Amino acid sequence: MSDATGFIAEQRHNRRASVLILAGTFALLFIVANVVTGVFGGYTKETCSPAKVLANGYVVQPQVCTSEFRFNLVALIITIVFVGGYLFIAWFASASAALTMVQARPADGPEFAELRNLVEQMSIASGIPVPRTYVVDDPAPNAFATGRNPDHAAITVTTGLLAVMSRRELRGVLAHEMSHIRNRDIAVTTLAVLAVGAIAVIAQIGLRIGMFGGMRRGSRDNNGFALLLLLSLAIYLLAVPAGMLLKASLSRKRESLADATAVELTREPSGLRSALEKLEADTTVIAHPSAATAHLWIESPLERGRDEGMLGSFGRMMDTHPPLSERIAKLRTIEGLDPEGRGPNDPFPTAI
């Protein structure tokens, strides 16, 4: 249970997931790049059957040429440049982009001393360097972690979170975020998000090119355009939803795991459980909700008030977080409380 090697197995699992996502994106991009270069760069292999010409010069059957796509070096280079640039963004820019997007500021000053202390405690418990700590001025209680690895990590909380949580509850929330950092969840979810985005953009481009080419009737590479159109359509209809489902299920799994790791770090499920119950009861909506950063927060900032109708189960498949009630029930079970019940909660918020 408290075996430190459990975390290492988690990190390995995440690394494998990252490699799979990368390899899949690379393969898809390579195929698309081959088709595009084939259409525009003439990187096709042409095979022509000779025309049948009679001795009197009468053509019985004209020369028939079919072009087929070849895997070519230009496509490979394009793909490598594209994936390289994309990795660069994922690795170096996404954390600061997320912090800018939510307008986070560093948690300096004496009023955040308790917050910084709790962050430091959790970093000691998890054996990783102390992450930078940020605050967002927002009445909705929420928190998230960013950073590609434990050396470049940051934890951000809203002022709303500080206002409603007790010390124990805040520690539970911070332990959850620390678990994301320690298990290297952020790198893998960031990659998944960027991969889905990149695939969607490529499919869009392919669709446009294919339709444009298809309208120019009689063009020599009509086959190529048709193929591109079909491929893009297939990607759009299959790969994009599949990627989104994968991303959502991956994110949900990481959330459940971070809850479990948080209990392992704090050795008490009641703090996080009580915090999640407060989040469940809270109805304040985050001021800058964005689908791009939804997977980062401890509680999804997007999914409030969604009706549980016909689309309910599909909606749940696309959620980035397991339902709060489910997460609370799990923690209550560990505590030996009634999973459906609520409370007891810490009544008093922290001093800050």
Place this chain on the structure above:
Amino acid sequence: MIGLIIVIAVLALLVLIVVGGFNGIVRQRNQVDNGWAQIEVQLKRRADLIPNLVETVKGYAAHESGTLEAVVQARQASVAANGPAEAAAAEGPITQALGRLFALAEAYPNLKADANFRQLQEEITSTEDRVSYARQFYNDSVTSFHNRIDTFPGVIIAKFGSFPHRELFEAAPTDRDVPKVQF
């Protein structure tokens, strides 16, 4: 010829397993050392904060010398402790003494309101928590390290170097008692 290749391949595999295992054990030992260093940092930090706290409390409640003396003595015992077992044994008295001191502050509204005191209280309480989280990480690392060098194949690979068992930072029996508070 094929037989020779197989023998060489098996030997190479064995060497790889031993080297990998050995490096893993060294990494875990380093994690244990790092965990212990972290405990020492936090213990030192608390020891540095306590004299300030004692001075601040003296300004408001000088006649509570018994409680103050207990804190000073417990601090000295903690500073003098050598190694995980001794340091852990010194934890109980110091935690209890500090608990009594902070409980005492309830009876002195002026002391409770003192900004310096409140800051020290936050820092010391937080450092106490840090000691317990550092202890948790250290003990987990030691257990994990022991499991590695006591089970196969680690038990054999560990013979290639010197990997003695480490002391756990364990709570002394008194540490589990609830501190008695008297007004």
